[in-house]
Amino acid sequence: MTPELWSLCVLAALIELDTTHAFQFTLSRGIIAGPIFALLTGDWVAGIQAGIFTELLFSDISPLGTILPPSATVCCAVTIALHALGIEMCFAFIWGVICATLFAQAERYMRKRRVRLLPLWEQRIVKRPDTINRVIFFELAASFVMNLVLITAFIWGAAKVMLWLIPHIPSRAFYACRFAYMAVPWIGLVSLIPEFRLKKR
Amino acid sequence: MTFAQHLRFFVRSFFLQTGWNYLKFQNLGLFFVMWPFLKHLYKKDTDAIPSVTERYLSSFNTQPVLAAFCFGALAREEEYIAQTKNLTEFNAEINNWLSIKRGLSITTASIGDRLFWGSLKPLTLLLALLIWLLVGIPFFGDQTVAQQPPLWYVCWGMLAPFVAFNAIALPVKWQGIRISYESDGNASFGLTKFDWNRTIYYAKIIGMFFTIGMIVLGLIFYLKGLNACDLQFITRSVIVLFFVCISFITRRLRIPNMYLYLAAVVIFNIVCYL
Numbered sequence: 001m002t003p004e005l006w007s008l009c010v011l012a013a014l015i016e017l018d019t020t021h022a023f024q025f026t027l028s029r030g031i032i033a034g035p036i037f038a039l040l041t042g043d044w045v046a047g048i049q050a051g052i053f054t055e056l057l058f059s060d061i062s063p064l065g066t067i068l069p070p071s072a073t074v075c076c077a078v079t080i081a082l083h084a085l086g087i088e089m090c091f092a093f094i095w096g097v098i099c100a101t102l103f104a105q106a107e108r109y110m111r112k113r114r115v116r117l118l119p120l121w122e123q124r125i126v127k128r129p130d131t132i133n134r135v136i137f138f139e140l141a142a143s144f145v146m147n148l149v150l151i152t153a154f155i156w157g158a159a160k161v162m163l164w165l166i167p168h169i170p171s172r173a174f175y176a177c178r179f180a181y182m183a184v185p186w187i188g189l190v191s192l193i194p195e196f197r198l199k200k201r
Numbered sequence: 202m203t204f205a206q207h208l209r210f211f212v213r214s215f216f217l218q219t220g221w222n223y224l225k226f227q228n229l230g231l232f233f234v235m236w237p238f239l240k241h242l243y244k245k246d247t248d249a250i251p252s253v254t255e256r257y258l259s260s261f262n263t264q265p266v267l268a269a270f271c272f273g274a275l276a277r278e279e280e281y282i283a284q285t286k287n288l289t290e291f292n293a294e295i296n297n298w299l300s301i302k303r304g305l306s307i308t309t310a311s312i313g314d315r316l317f318w319g320s321l322k323p324l325t326l327l328l329a330l331l332i333w334l335l336v337g338i339p340f341f342g343d344q345t346v347a348q349q350p351p352l353w354y355v356c357w358g359m360l361a362p363f364v365a366f367n368a369i370a371l372p373v374k375w376q377g378i379r380i381s382y383e384s385d386g387n388a389s390f391g392l393t394k395f396d397w398n399r400t401i402y403y404a405k406i407i408g409m410f411f412t413i414g415m416i417v418l419g420l421i422f423y424l425k426g427l428n429a430c431d432l433q434f435i436t437r438s439v440i441v442l443f444f445v446c447i448s449f450i451t452r453r454l455r456i457p458n459m460y461l462y463l464a465a466v467v468i469f470n471i472v473c474y475l
Contacts, residue, residue, distance in 0.1 A: 031362055129239075
């Protein structure tokens with residue numbers, strides 16, 4: 001892990017907080033997070049591509065109610081980090097999508113675990129309502145640490161596997177993954193049509 | 202509501218979803234937003250604070266931008282509760298508070314999800330796509346470029362959706378707190394001041410127009426420079442057509458896009474080895 005990849009992990013963990021835990025300025029969207037990460041690695045086109053493809057691919061899942069979409073920030077971070085290590089975008093993006101889905105599962109698990117802490121928090125808040133500030137700060141810090149650990153682990157693991165695998169991947173698999181990668185904008189754009197469809201009353 | 206209180210509501214509302222959990226959803230966030238106001242309101246009646254705290258720690262879930270309307274309405278109703286003089290009045294106001302909390306959170310969630318997540322987010326995505334496509338950043342077809350585009354181009358595409366989204370979301374949040382505080386239940390706590398349905402309707406129409414335009418523009422970029430009789434032209438056209446058709450089908454079957462993409466990776470690999 002180079003210093004720029006470490007800083008990418010920290011930045012991704014911070015930006016990921018914007019998805020749910022704080023602000024919701026939409027900094028964690030693919031089209032914004034992707035280019036921001038690319039500013040660290042220097043390959044802007046890769047950042048924009050990763051951002052656009054991530055956002056288009058996940059555009060059919062909105063965070064409605066308790067639905068937790070795959071993390072666009074994690075997808076962009078993993079894709080750009082792997083690409084910065086010399087791995088082709090078409091391979092890096094597959095890892096990005098897988099890690100984003102795994103991250104959503106981990107986040108879901110954490111939210112379920114948080115339920116166990118809730119009675120304790122509530123008891124303390126009812127006794128001393130000012131405790132809420134500390135609870136919110138603790139939750140933010142815990143989420144940041146969890147994001148950082150998971151994103152670092154994903155990037156480290158995916159990089160290890162890919163760097164070992166790359167010499168063994170035949171050129172046919174490369175073309176196959178590249179074709180699938182080229183299909184992403186079309187899959188995403190078409191899924192926007194039902195998104196904008198006016199529902200009949 | 203003083204300006205300082207308004208500002209405190211606004212700043213704290215950015216942490217509404219901190220501590221989100223599957224049991225009571227945004228309850229910790231709601232109390233965090235309301236606490237300075239409640240502290241000020243009950244500074245002479247501190248005995249009431251534990252029961253007030255328990256009320257705010259009950260389950261609450263809505264869309265984070267339009268939640269602003271809930272904060273203002275709940276603050277106004279809390280003032281009525283604090284001013285009650287007997288138990289009958291108190292119980293009546295508590296019932297009002299409960300119905301506001303339940304009813305308004307459902308209404309704002311429905312409007313907010315349709316407007317911000319269902320319309321504005323995809324619309325700003327299309328805006329970014331359009332900007333990057335026009336400045337020559339490739340994402341349709343052959344995604345390789347000889348040199349990096351100027352940083353300014355990257356920033357334009359990134360800032361446009363960010364500014365466009367927040368230019369609507371932040372004023373709605375700021376105004377929502379005050380409007381809902383000043384309005385009453387007859388005006389749906391200020392929600393009827395905006396024609397949400399018409400806004401969503403026009404956003405969807407514009408979105409549909411831009412999506413179809415983007416698909417056409419993408420096709421032009423994707424097939425640019427190829428001869429109509431060329432094998433590459435035919436292959437590319439078939440791939441686009443295949444994915445357009447299959448995307449419609451998977452969408453109808455409610456299969457997420459990412460599974461279609463991962464299936465495409467597997468299928469293309471199988472085809473390459475046949």
